[in-house]
Amino acid sequence: MTNDTHDAxxxxxxxxxxxxxxxxxxxxxxxxxxxxxxxxxxxxxAIGDQIxxxxxxxxxxxxxxxxxxxxxxxxxxxxxxxxLAGGRSTLAALRNTASAMLRGNVDEGVAAEKYRGGLLVxxxxxxxxxxxRVGDYTDFYASIYHATNVGSMFRPDSPLLPNYKWIPIGxxxxxxxxxxxxxxxxxxNGQTRDDAASAPPTFGPTRRLDYELEVGAFxxxxxxxxxxxxxxxxxxxxxxxxxxxxxxxxxxxxxxxxPLGPFLAKNFATTVSPWLVTLDAxxxxxxxAFVRAEGDPQPLPHLSSDDDQRRGGFDITLEVLIxxxxxxxxxxxxxxxxxxxxxxxxxxxxxxxxxxxxNGCNLEAGDLLASGTVSGETKESRGCLLERTWRGTEPLxxxxxxxRRFLEDGDEVIMRGWCERNGFRRIGFGECAGVVLSA
Amino acid sequence: MTNDTHDAxxxxxxxxxxxxxxxxxxxxxxxxxxxxxxxxxxxxxAIGDQIxxxxxxxxxxxxxxxxxxxxxxxxxxxxxxxxLAGGRSTLAALRNTASAMLRGNVDEGVAAEKYRGGLLVxxxxxxxxxxxRVGDYTDFYASIYHATNVGSMFRPDSPLLPNYKWIPIGxxxxxxxxxxxxxxxxxxNGQTRDDAASAPPTFGPTRRLDYELEVGAFxxxxxxxxxxxxxxxxxxxxxxxxxxxxxxxxxxxxxxxxPLGPFLAKNFATTVSPWLVTLDAxxxxxxxAFVRAEGDPQPLPHLSSDDDQRRGGFDITLEVLIxxxxxxxxxxxxxxxxxxxxxxxxxxxxxxxxxxxxNGCNLEAGDLLASGTVSGETKESRGCLLERTWRGTEPLxxxxxxxRRFLEDGDEVIMRGWCERNGFRRIGFGECAGVVLSA
Numbered sequence: 001m002t003n004d005t006h007d008a009x010x011x012x013x014x015x016x017x018x019x020x021x022x023x024x025x026x027x028x029x030x031x032x033x034x035x036x037x038x039x040x041x042x043x044x045x046a047i048g049d050q051i052x053x054x055x056x057x058x059x060x061x062x063x064x065x066x067x068x069x070x071x072x073x074x075x076x077x078x079x080x081x082x083x084l085a086g087g088r089s090t091l092a093a094l095r096n097t098a099s100a101m102l103r104g105n106v107d108e109g110v111a112a113e114k115y116r117g118g119l120l121v122x123x124x125x126x127x128x129x130x131x132x133r134v135g136d137y138t139d140f141y142a143s144i145y146h147a148t149n150v151g152s153m154f155r156p157d158s159p160l161l162p163n164y165k166w167i168p169i170g171x172x173x174x175x176x177x178x179x180x181x182x183x184x185x186x187x188x189n190g191q192t193r194d195d196a197a198s199a200p201p202t203f204g205p206t207r208r209l210d211y212e213l214e215v216g217a218f219x220x221x222x223x224x225x226x227x228x229x230x231x232x233x234x235x236x237x238x239x240x241x242x243x244x245x246x247x248x249x250x251x252x253x254x255x256x257x258x259p260l261g262p263f264l265a266k267n268f269a270t271t272v273s274p275w276l277v278t279l280d281a282x283x284x285x286x287x288x289a290f291v292r293a294e295g296d297p298q299p300l301p302h303l304s305s306d307d308d309q310r311r312g313g314f315d316i317t318l319e320v321l322i323x324x325x326x327x328x329x330x331x332x333x334x335x336x337x338x339x340x341x342x343x344x345x346x347x348x349x350x351x352x353x354x355x356x357x358x359n360g361c362n363l364e365a366g367d368l369l370a371s372g373t374v375s376g377e378t379k380e381s382r383g384c385l386l387e388r389t390w391r392g393t394e395p396l397x398x399x400x401x402x403x404r405r406f407l408e409d410g411d412e413v414i415m416r417g418w419c420e421r422n423g424f425r426r427i428g429f430g431e432c433a434g435v436v437l438s439a
Numbered sequence: 440m441t442n443d444t445h446d447a448x449x450x451x452x453x454x455x456x457x458x459x460x461x462x463x464x465x466x467x468x469x470x471x472x473x474x475x476x477x478x479x480x481x482x483x484x485a486i487g488d489q490i491x492x493x494x495x496x497x498x499x500x501x502x503x504x505x506x507x508x509x510x511x512x513x514x515x516x517x518x519x520x521x522x523l524a525g526g527r528s529t530l531a532a533l534r535n536t537a538s539a540m541l542r543g544n545v546d547e548g549v550a551a552e553k554y555r556g557g558l559l560v561x562x563x564x565x566x567x568x569x570x571x572r573v574g575d576y577t578d579f580y581a582s583i584y585h586a587t588n589v590g591s592m593f594r595p596d597s598p599l600l601p602n603y604k605w606i607p608i609g610x611x612x613x614x615x616x617x618x619x620x621x622x623x624x625x626x627x628n629g630q631t632r633d634d635a636a637s638a639p640p641t642f643g644p645t646r647r648l649d650y651e652l653e654v655g656a657f658x659x660x661x662x663x664x665x666x667x668x669x670x671x672x673x674x675x676x677x678x679x680x681x682x683x684x685x686x687x688x689x690x691x692x693x694x695x696x697x698p699l700g701p702f703l704a705k706n707f708a709t710t711v712s713p714w715l716v717t718l719d720a721x722x723x724x725x726x727x728a729f730v731r732a733e734g735d736p737q738p739l740p741h742l743s744s745d746d747d748q749r750r751g752g753f754d755i756t757l758e759v760l761i762x763x764x765x766x767x768x769x770x771x772x773x774x775x776x777x778x779x780x781x782x783x784x785x786x787x788x789x790x791x792x793x794x795x796x797x798n799g800c801n802l803e804a805g806d807l808l809a810s811g812t813v814s815g816e817t818k819e820s821r822g823c824l825l826e827r828t829w830r831g832t833e834p835l836x837x838x839x840x841x842x843r844r845f846l847e848d849g850d851e852v853i854m855r856g857w858c859e860r861n862g863f864r865r866i867g868f869g870e871c872a873g874v875v876l877s878a
Contacts, residue, residue, distance in 0.1 A: 017707040134614050166640050171699040172611035176575050176801050186800035203739050226625040260610040261700025264798040300642050359627035359703040362615050
């Protein structure tokens with residue numbers, strides 16, 4: 001549901017928020033945790049090329065009492081968790097307050113602009129931290145294109161398993177190794193065994209390091225252990241979305257994943273983008289859920305609602321860029337190697353949430369549910385190198401002439417996401433980036 | 440390595456610590472978090488039928504400055520995590536201090552006994568909470584008997600997969616649904632599909648609810664992301680052990696587990712016993728690691744050390760009892776349905792730790808690494824009903840005449856563990872218990 005905070009005509013007294021290509025116009029207002037040389041970690045909102053310091057806003061009395069208490073608690077614990085625990089209504093209240101405070105032509109905005117120096121910190125002068133303390137991180141497998149592609153490589157006889165169209169397949173990931181965008185990622189060591197060999201496995205640096213382009217959903221209000229979350233209520237438990245890079249070591253994964261799933265091939269690092277783009281901000285960019293093929297089963301009743309079918313999808317364009325060490329020395333900009341849409345997912349975010357809690361598993365504020373690799377129908381929309389180079393058999397050629405089957409040391413992977421629609425301002429997610437270090 | 444705290448001749452001024460069948464003689468000194476009507480959650484040490492209140496000991500000046508600071512911090516965060524973060528040396532210091540304080544015949548003990556009323560809380564008057572705030576919970580699959588048994592049911596053509604003898608197979612579990620012993624567990628709902636049927640899956644209460652008997656290892660000092668933990672150093676990262684019941688819904692598991700592993704079949708609840716029995720307390724009960732069969736591969740060098748081969752095992756006897764609703768109305772005591780030993784595990788605790796960090800995954804203080812179901816070679820030592828009743832084909836008969844294939848509503852599952860060795864006092868883990876509620 002859109003409201004006056006989405007009005008494309010809104011402008012901010014933060015001039016850069018009006019630039020056409022900014023990810024952060026006043027219609028976005030994404031939440032994060034930042035620090036700078038003179039500010040301890042604290043919650044903020046991205047606006048143009050600046051961050052609105054919510055602690056400063058609190059101290060200046062620009063927030064209501066209830067929001068002020070919550071923001072103070074976020075400052076204390078250095079995460080958005082207390083804000084998330086307040087649920088969608090608290091997030092909406094903050095959005096309304098921040099929108100008014102940043103507008104150029106209303107009383108709240110005029111009052112706030114006077115404190116410009118205290119309220120704003122340039123993005124360039126800030127370090128962006130993980131937005132939430134993630135208690136549990138769950139990774140799904142919600143793209144049928146990704147599942148089919150990977151399945152056909154790992155299990156040529158049965159690429160898409162019989163449960164796929166019935167269950168949003170997922171597994172638990174590692175919360176401790178979630179890192180903020182910009183953190184270098186060391187190439188992991190691990191056991192691998194050549195597919196056909198009878199020789200023993202060996203231990204050493206992975207030779208098939210990959211990224212996975214994913215979208216993550218942060219949980220706000222949780223559910224009590226033993227209780228379910230109805231599909232109609234699922235989105236009231238979701239604060240918003242971010243981008244993720246679920247770094248993966250494909251050779252380790254192939255050797256270890258049976259029967260209990262991926263483990264060391266995935267848990268060495270997962271990069272999270274700095275800004276939580278709220279579901280409220282994404283309201284103009286909703287679209288119908290994936291349309292199942294004729295003959296495909298309909299989801300079981302607890303995973304199905306007309307409303308979710310009608311607007312369970314998100315029109316988020318997603319791209320992946322790679323820049324290599326050589327390209328940097330030659331001043332060649334990172335090159336796009338894929339572009340696709342989050343609208344291609346077989347399962348909706350609401351279905352992921354409802355499924356996750358359908359056995360009474362308790363979700364908690366700050367939990368992160370990732371979509372799994374976002375791959376679409378076309379080659380160009382495949383969200384990892386395993387698919388993009390078809391297990392290395394179709395290498396990509398980069399500007400400057402290098403080729404890539406998998407990631408090499410020094411490669412930087414950059415993920416971006418944005419939403420566009422006629423009649424609305426474009427909004428974006430900022431970058432999810434990381435450079436590969438040698439093992 | 441044993442020292443004077445293990446001396447079987449030691450006695451305590453807490454009389455019940457001398458009883459032959461107590462789990463908590465002065466040689467044990469396990470750590471937990473408790474609360475009572477007049478004491479907020481705080482760290483304590485079990486001694487006989489009492490708990491030594493470590494906050495009271497701190498306030499009475501009976502701890503050194505450094506330990507006092509740590510205990511105060513544990514009280515503040517209501518978990519043992521700050522103590523665990525101090526590593527093995529801090530735990531050893533606390534053990535030595537508590538041992539002296541509780542002895543009847545040394546100055547420290549004589550001084551402490553005067554404050555008996557303040558220092559002690561009866562176990563019967565206390566609520567025992569989870570010992571640690573678990574950031575990440577990992578579940579392994581370290582019993583080759585369990586893996587072979589379960590594999591032969593789920594994959595008759597390849598019960599033990601080719602990676603099993605090379606990799607300590609594990610996966611990430613759910614931290615939020617870890618519950619303390621005594622918490623009732625609701626029968627989960629979930630999707631299941633009859634093995635042979637072409638009919639669609641259905642959603643409803645599991646019909647194959649099971650327990651899994653496991654031993655958990657609490658991490659103390661962690662490792663930095665990107666760093667490994669050498670096998671020779673692995674036990675310096677382990678504070679001690681506890682018991683776990685990894686409740687499992689077998690019908691849901693069979694339908695969901697491919698290709699990413701168990702998820703909703705496991706994450707609705709895992710029960711943790713209240714006491715962390717330190718590795719120091721377990722020193723007298725070490726034994727050689729599992730002796731691999733002739734022809735079995737030796738572990739790769741990074742997972743292998745002479746010391747671990749010589750003493751990587753633990754002689755912990757483990758039993759599971761069931762009491763049904765009907766048995767309780769007839770005053771029939773819970774009946775033992777299995778007994779085995781933790782010494783039967785194929786992989787050692789040190790190997791689990793080293794493997795987990797071998798890709799640079801960062802372990803953190805308070806993390807919990809569970810062994811997976813502890814099953815031995817004999818029928819009587821099988822650690823879950825799936826194996827114990829061979830997928831329900833060999834039902835167990837309970838005292839009172841009931842039979843069990845899987846758990847029924849009202850069933851209480853009780854797990855116990857203890858160590859015995861000539862020349863040493865018996866020590867135990869206390870109970871890991873939970874009753875099944877209807878869906």
